[in-house]
Amino acid sequence: MPHFDLPLDELRRYRPDLPEPDDFDAFWEKTLLEARQYELDARFEAVELPLPGVRIFDVTFAGFGGHPVKGWLVLPAGAEGGAPLPAVVEYIGYGGGRGLPHMHLLWATAGFAHFVMDTRGQGSGGWAQGDTPDPVGSGPAHPGFMTRGIEDPHDYYYRRLYVDAVRAVEAARSHPLVDEARVAALGISQGGGLALAVGGLVPDLAAITPDVPFLCDFPRAATLTDRLPYSEIAAYLKARRGGEERVFQTLSYFDGVHFAARGRAPALFSAALQDMTCPPSTVFAAFNAYAGRERSMEVYSFNDHEGGGPYQQGVQLGWLQQYLTE
Numbered sequence: 502m503p504h505f506d507l508p509l510d511e512l513r514r515y516r517p518d519l520p521e522p523d524d525f526d527a528f529w530e531k532t533l534l535e536a537r538q539y540e541l542d543a544r545f546e547a548v549e550l551p552l553p554g555v556r557i558f559d560v561t562f563a564g565f566g567g568h569p570v571k572g573w574l575v576l577p578a579g580a581e582g583g584a585p586l587p588a589v590v591e592y593i594g595y596g597g598g599r600g601l602p603h604m605h606l607l608w609a610t611a612g613f614a615h616f617v618m619d620t621r622g623q624g625s626g627g628w629a630q631g632d633t634p635d636p637v638g639s640g641p642a643h644p645g646f647m648t649r650g651i652e653d654p655h656d657y658y659y660r661r662l663y664v665d666a667v668r669a670v671e672a673a674r675s676h677p678l679v680d681e682a683r684v685a686a687l688g689i690s691q692g693g694g695l696a697l698a699v700g701g702l703v704p705d706l707a708a709i710t711p712d713v714p715f716l717c718d719f720p721r722a723a724t725l726t727d728r729l730p731y732s733e734i735a736a737y738l739k740a741r742r743g744g745e746e747r748v749f750q751t752l753s754y755f756d757g758v759h760f761a762a763r764g765r766a767p768a769l770f771s772a773a774l775q776d777m778t779c780p781p782s783t784v785f786a787a788f789n790a791y792a793g794r795e796r797s798m799e800v801y802s803f804n805d806h807e808g809g810g811p812y813q814q815g816v817q818l819g820w821l822q823q824y825l826t827e
Contacts, residue, residue, distance in 0.1 A: 509800065536565055536668060543672040554610060564668045585680035591605070593688065595730050607814065618666060620662065682707065702760070708825065717758055718758055776806045
Protein backbone atom coordinates (compact mmCIF):
# COMPACT_ATOMS: atom_id res chain seq x y z
CA MET A 502 0.00 0.00 0.00
CA PRO A 503 1.45 3.43 -0.88
CA HIS A 504 1.60 6.34 1.52
CA PHE A 505 -1.64 8.26 1.05
CA ASP A 506 -1.40 11.02 3.66
CA LEU A 507 0.98 13.95 4.08
CA PRO A 508 4.75 13.38 3.79
CA LEU A 509 6.47 12.73 7.09
CA ASP A 510 8.11 16.15 7.29
CA GLU A 511 4.69 17.77 6.86
CA LEU A 512 3.12 15.39 9.38
CA ARG A 513 5.63 16.58 11.96
CA ARG A 514 4.35 20.15 11.43
CA TYR A 515 0.65 19.40 10.95
CA ARG A 516 -1.52 21.44 13.33
CA PRO A 517 -5.14 21.65 12.18
CA ASP A 518 -7.30 24.58 13.18
CA LEU A 519 -9.93 22.64 15.14
CA PRO A 520 -12.60 24.74 16.84
CA GLU A 521 -12.83 23.94 20.53
CA PRO A 522 -16.12 24.42 22.41
CA ASP A 523 -16.01 27.38 24.78
CA ASP A 524 -17.40 25.16 27.54
CA PHE A 525 -15.12 22.16 26.87
CA ASP A 526 -13.55 22.16 30.35
CA ALA A 527 -16.83 22.96 32.09
CA PHE A 528 -18.56 20.15 30.17
CA TRP A 529 -16.04 17.56 31.34
CA GLU A 530 -15.79 18.91 34.87
CA LYS A 531 -19.57 18.62 35.25
CA THR A 532 -19.63 15.20 33.58
CA LEU A 533 -17.01 13.78 35.96
CA LEU A 534 -18.62 15.44 38.99
CA GLU A 535 -21.90 13.73 38.13
CA ALA A 536 -20.14 10.39 37.66
CA ARG A 537 -18.41 10.64 41.04
CA GLN A 538 -21.72 11.07 42.82
CA TYR A 539 -21.96 7.29 42.49
CA GLU A 540 -19.78 5.20 44.77
CA LEU A 541 -16.94 3.62 42.82
CA ASP A 542 -17.67 0.31 44.58
CA ALA A 543 -14.68 -1.46 42.98
CA ARG A 544 -14.81 -5.19 43.68
CA PHE A 545 -12.01 -7.67 42.99
CA GLU A 546 -12.93 -11.36 42.92
CA ALA A 547 -10.09 -13.86 42.63
CA VAL A 548 -10.13 -16.12 39.56
CA GLU A 549 -8.45 -19.51 39.80
CA LEU A 550 -6.58 -20.51 36.64
CA PRO A 551 -3.57 -22.84 36.12
CA LEU A 552 -1.25 -19.85 35.70
CA PRO A 553 1.14 -19.93 38.67
CA GLY A 554 3.03 -16.82 37.54
CA VAL A 555 0.11 -14.44 38.03
CA ARG A 556 -2.90 -13.70 40.21
CA ILE A 557 -6.07 -12.71 38.39
CA PHE A 558 -9.11 -10.81 39.64
CA ASP A 559 -12.49 -10.31 37.99
CA VAL A 560 -13.24 -6.62 38.54
CA THR A 561 -16.53 -4.72 38.70
CA PHE A 562 -16.71 -0.96 39.28
CA ALA A 563 -19.24 1.84 38.78
CA GLY A 564 -18.73 3.78 35.54
CA PHE A 565 -20.89 6.42 33.90
CA GLY A 566 -24.29 6.70 35.57
CA GLY A 567 -23.22 4.18 38.19
CA HIS A 568 -23.49 1.44 35.56
CA PRO A 569 -21.43 -1.68 36.41
CA VAL A 570 -18.31 -1.99 34.24
CA LYS A 571 -16.20 -5.14 34.12
CA GLY A 572 -12.45 -5.55 33.93
CA TRP A 573 -9.51 -7.77 34.79
CA LEU A 574 -6.72 -7.09 37.23
CA VAL A 575 -3.63 -9.23 36.65
CA LEU A 576 -0.86 -9.15 39.26
CA PRO A 577 2.51 -10.86 39.44
CA ALA A 578 2.39 -13.90 41.71
CA GLY A 579 3.80 -13.18 45.15
CA ALA A 580 2.92 -9.47 45.08
CA GLU A 581 1.01 -9.75 48.37
CA GLY A 582 2.94 -8.41 51.30
CA GLY A 583 5.36 -6.47 49.14
CA ALA A 584 5.52 -2.82 48.17
CA PRO A 585 2.66 -1.47 46.02
CA LEU A 586 3.21 -2.04 42.33
CA PRO A 587 3.32 0.33 39.37
CA ALA A 588 0.27 -0.21 37.19
CA VAL A 589 -0.86 0.08 33.61
CA VAL A 590 -4.53 0.62 32.80
CA GLU A 591 -5.33 -0.71 29.34
CA TYR A 592 -8.23 0.18 27.04
CA ILE A 593 -9.41 -2.04 24.18
CA GLY A 594 -9.65 -1.37 20.44
CA TYR A 595 -12.91 -0.71 18.61
CA GLY A 596 -15.44 -3.55 18.73
CA GLY A 597 -13.53 -5.57 21.31
CA GLY A 598 -14.13 -6.32 24.96
CA ARG A 599 -11.88 -7.41 27.79
CA GLY A 600 -11.64 -10.94 26.39
CA LEU A 601 -10.37 -13.78 28.58
CA PRO A 602 -7.87 -13.22 31.39
CA HIS A 603 -5.09 -15.37 29.94
CA MET A 604 -4.95 -12.94 26.99
CA HIS A 605 -3.41 -10.32 29.31
CA LEU A 606 -0.17 -11.67 30.78
CA LEU A 607 2.57 -9.42 29.36
CA TRP A 608 2.52 -6.55 31.83
CA ALA A 609 2.21 -8.69 34.95
CA THR A 610 5.17 -10.80 33.88
CA ALA A 611 7.13 -7.54 33.56
CA GLY A 612 6.33 -6.73 37.20
CA PHE A 613 3.38 -4.36 36.72
CA ALA A 614 -0.18 -4.53 37.96
CA HIS A 615 -2.30 -4.71 34.81
CA PHE A 616 -5.88 -3.39 34.84
CA VAL A 617 -7.88 -4.14 31.66
CA MET A 618 -11.14 -2.22 31.24
CA ASP A 619 -14.03 -3.84 29.40
CA THR A 620 -15.76 -1.63 26.80
CA ARG A 621 -19.45 -1.06 27.38
CA GLY A 622 -21.66 -2.41 24.61
CA GLN A 623 -18.71 -3.76 22.61
CA GLY A 624 -17.13 -7.18 22.48
CA SER A 625 -19.32 -9.05 20.01
CA GLY A 626 -17.10 -8.41 16.99
CA GLY A 627 -15.54 -11.85 16.97
CA TRP A 628 -12.05 -11.14 18.32
CA ALA A 629 -12.40 -10.33 22.05
CA GLN A 630 -15.58 -10.85 23.99
CA GLY A 631 -17.08 -8.19 26.21
CA ASP A 632 -19.16 -8.52 29.38
CA THR A 633 -20.40 -4.96 29.98
CA PRO A 634 -23.73 -3.81 28.53
CA ASP A 635 -24.49 -0.20 27.63
CA PRO A 636 -27.95 0.36 29.14
CA VAL A 637 -28.36 3.80 27.56
CA GLY A 638 -30.26 4.01 24.28
CA SER A 639 -29.89 6.59 21.52
CA GLY A 640 -31.74 8.05 18.58
CA PRO A 641 -31.23 6.85 15.02
CA ALA A 642 -27.65 5.81 14.40
CA HIS A 643 -25.55 4.06 11.80
CA PRO A 644 -24.60 0.51 12.85
CA GLY A 645 -21.57 0.65 15.12
CA PHE A 646 -20.84 3.04 17.98
CA MET A 647 -19.56 6.21 16.32
CA THR A 648 -22.95 7.85 15.77
CA ARG A 649 -24.89 6.73 18.84
CA GLY A 650 -26.30 9.93 20.32
CA ILE A 651 -24.17 12.04 18.00
CA GLU A 652 -26.69 14.88 17.80
CA ASP A 653 -25.92 16.02 21.38
CA PRO A 654 -22.66 15.73 23.35
CA HIS A 655 -24.58 14.85 26.51
CA ASP A 656 -26.07 11.81 24.80
CA TYR A 657 -23.04 10.71 22.80
CA TYR A 658 -21.79 7.17 23.36
CA TYR A 659 -18.20 8.26 23.96
CA ARG A 660 -19.21 10.50 26.84
CA ARG A 661 -20.12 7.34 28.69
CA LEU A 662 -17.01 5.50 27.57
CA TYR A 663 -14.60 8.31 28.47
CA VAL A 664 -16.12 8.45 31.95
CA ASP A 665 -15.73 4.68 32.29
CA ALA A 666 -12.08 5.08 31.32
CA VAL A 667 -11.44 7.70 34.04
CA ARG A 668 -13.23 5.57 36.61
CA ALA A 669 -11.09 2.59 35.58
CA VAL A 670 -8.01 4.52 36.69
CA GLU A 671 -9.73 5.25 39.97
CA ALA A 672 -10.68 1.58 40.37
CA ALA A 673 -7.10 0.47 39.68
CA ARG A 674 -5.78 2.95 42.22
CA SER A 675 -8.22 1.67 44.84
CA HIS A 676 -6.55 -1.75 44.99
CA PRO A 677 -4.13 -2.00 47.94
CA LEU A 678 -1.36 -3.50 45.80
CA VAL A 679 -1.34 -0.60 43.32
CA ASP A 680 0.84 2.47 43.85
CA GLU A 681 -1.48 5.41 43.13
CA ALA A 682 1.43 7.62 42.07
CA ARG A 683 2.72 5.19 39.42
CA VAL A 684 -0.20 4.53 37.08
CA ALA A 685 -0.03 4.75 33.29
CA ALA A 686 -2.77 4.56 30.65
CA LEU A 687 -2.29 2.77 27.35
CA GLY A 688 -4.15 1.23 24.45
CA ILE A 689 -4.23 0.64 20.72
CA SER A 690 -6.58 2.42 18.28
CA GLN A 691 -9.78 3.14 20.25
CA GLY A 692 -7.81 2.16 23.33
CA GLY A 693 -5.16 4.71 22.39
CA GLY A 694 -7.83 7.37 21.97
CA LEU A 695 -9.17 6.56 25.43
CA ALA A 696 -5.68 6.71 26.93
CA LEU A 697 -5.21 10.13 25.35
CA ALA A 698 -8.56 11.38 26.70
CA VAL A 699 -7.75 10.07 30.18
CA GLY A 700 -4.39 11.84 29.96
CA GLY A 701 -6.27 15.11 29.54
CA LEU A 702 -8.84 14.36 32.25
CA VAL A 703 -6.65 12.82 34.97
CA PRO A 704 -3.88 15.34 35.71
CA ASP A 705 -1.62 13.14 37.84
CA LEU A 706 -1.00 10.10 35.64
CA ALA A 707 2.61 8.92 35.56
CA ALA A 708 2.59 8.30 31.79
CA ILE A 709 0.40 7.56 28.78
CA THR A 710 1.16 5.62 25.63
CA PRO A 711 -1.47 6.03 22.87
CA ASP A 712 -0.71 3.52 20.10
CA VAL A 713 -2.05 4.49 16.61
CA PRO A 714 -4.84 6.36 18.45
CA PHE A 715 -8.38 6.63 17.14
CA LEU A 716 -10.79 9.51 17.95
CA CYS A 717 -8.49 12.34 16.81
CA ASP A 718 -9.07 15.17 14.31
CA PHE A 719 -12.57 14.00 13.41
CA PRO A 720 -13.15 16.44 10.52
CA ARG A 721 -10.07 15.25 8.64
CA ALA A 722 -10.53 11.58 9.46
CA ALA A 723 -14.15 11.50 8.32
CA THR A 724 -13.24 12.96 4.92
CA LEU A 725 -9.85 11.31 4.33
CA THR A 726 -10.59 7.60 4.83
CA ASP A 727 -13.51 5.43 3.80
CA ARG A 728 -12.54 2.68 6.23
CA LEU A 729 -14.47 1.86 9.38
CA PRO A 730 -15.04 3.19 12.00
CA TYR A 731 -14.68 6.77 10.71
CA SER A 732 -16.82 5.91 7.68
CA GLU A 733 -19.78 5.47 10.05
CA ILE A 734 -19.82 9.26 10.41
CA ALA A 735 -19.89 9.76 6.65
CA ALA A 736 -22.63 7.15 6.24
CA TYR A 737 -24.73 8.84 8.91
CA LEU A 738 -24.35 12.25 7.26
CA LYS A 739 -25.10 10.78 3.84
CA ALA A 740 -28.61 10.09 5.13
CA ARG A 741 -28.83 13.39 7.04
CA ARG A 742 -27.80 16.02 4.56
CA GLY A 743 -27.00 19.33 6.16
CA GLY A 744 -26.26 17.81 9.57
CA GLU A 745 -22.51 18.32 9.46
CA GLU A 746 -22.38 21.35 11.75
CA ARG A 747 -24.27 19.70 14.59
CA VAL A 748 -22.41 16.39 14.27
CA PHE A 749 -18.95 17.93 14.26
CA GLN A 750 -19.92 20.25 17.09
CA THR A 751 -20.72 17.17 19.17
CA LEU A 752 -17.50 15.45 18.13
CA SER A 753 -15.45 18.49 19.13
CA TYR A 754 -16.10 17.62 22.78
CA PHE A 755 -14.46 14.24 22.25
CA ASP A 756 -11.54 15.03 19.95
CA GLY A 757 -8.21 13.67 21.12
CA VAL A 758 -6.49 16.81 19.87
CA HIS A 759 -8.24 18.88 22.55
CA PHE A 760 -7.40 16.36 25.27
CA ALA A 761 -3.79 16.32 24.06
CA ALA A 762 -3.63 20.07 24.63
CA ARG A 763 -4.38 19.35 28.29
CA GLY A 764 -2.11 16.34 28.78
CA ARG A 765 0.93 16.75 31.02
CA ALA A 766 2.19 13.22 31.69
CA PRO A 767 5.13 11.86 29.69
CA ALA A 768 3.69 10.41 26.48
CA LEU A 769 4.81 7.82 23.95
CA PHE A 770 2.77 7.86 20.72
CA SER A 771 2.97 5.69 17.63
CA ALA A 772 1.78 6.19 14.06
CA ALA A 773 1.80 4.01 10.94
CA LEU A 774 2.22 5.84 7.64
CA GLN A 775 0.04 3.41 5.66
CA ASP A 776 -2.72 3.38 8.29
CA MET A 777 -6.06 3.81 6.52
CA THR A 778 -8.06 3.28 9.73
CA CYS A 779 -6.45 6.03 11.83
CA PRO A 780 -4.67 8.16 9.22
CA PRO A 781 -1.24 9.34 10.36
CA SER A 782 -2.14 13.02 10.04
CA THR A 783 -4.87 12.56 12.66
CA VAL A 784 -2.38 10.94 15.03
CA PHE A 785 0.20 13.67 14.44
CA ALA A 786 -2.50 16.30 15.02
CA ALA A 787 -2.81 15.02 18.59
CA PHE A 788 0.93 14.50 19.05
CA ASN A 789 1.78 18.00 17.84
CA ALA A 790 -0.85 19.48 20.16
CA TYR A 791 0.35 17.52 23.18
CA ALA A 792 1.18 19.91 26.02
CA GLY A 793 3.49 17.68 28.04
CA ARG A 794 7.17 18.47 27.66
CA GLU A 795 8.19 14.81 27.54
CA ARG A 796 6.69 13.28 24.42
CA SER A 797 7.99 11.01 21.69
CA MET A 798 6.66 9.34 18.56
CA GLU A 799 7.46 5.94 17.07
CA VAL A 800 6.81 5.90 13.29
CA TYR A 801 6.21 2.69 11.32
CA SER A 802 6.63 3.64 7.67
CA PHE A 803 5.36 0.49 5.97
CA ASN A 804 2.58 -0.58 8.30
CA ASP A 805 -1.18 -0.21 8.22
CA HIS A 806 -3.33 -0.12 11.36
CA GLU A 807 -1.39 -2.97 12.97
CA GLY A 808 1.26 -0.32 13.53
CA GLY A 809 4.27 -1.59 15.40
CA GLY A 810 2.43 -4.52 16.98
CA PRO A 811 4.82 -6.53 19.18
CA TYR A 812 7.70 -4.21 18.23
CA GLN A 813 5.81 -1.29 19.76
CA GLN A 814 5.09 -3.35 22.88
CA GLY A 815 8.83 -3.87 23.23
CA VAL A 816 9.39 -0.12 23.00
CA GLN A 817 6.65 0.48 25.58
CA LEU A 818 8.15 -2.03 28.00
CA GLY A 819 11.48 -0.22 28.05
CA TRP A 820 9.96 3.27 27.99
CA LEU A 821 7.55 2.67 30.88
CA GLN A 822 10.35 1.35 33.05
CA GLN A 823 11.68 4.92 33.12
CA TYR A 824 8.48 6.40 34.49
CA LEU A 825 6.90 3.64 36.58
CA THR A 826 9.81 2.02 38.42
CA GLU A 827 11.38 3.68 41.41
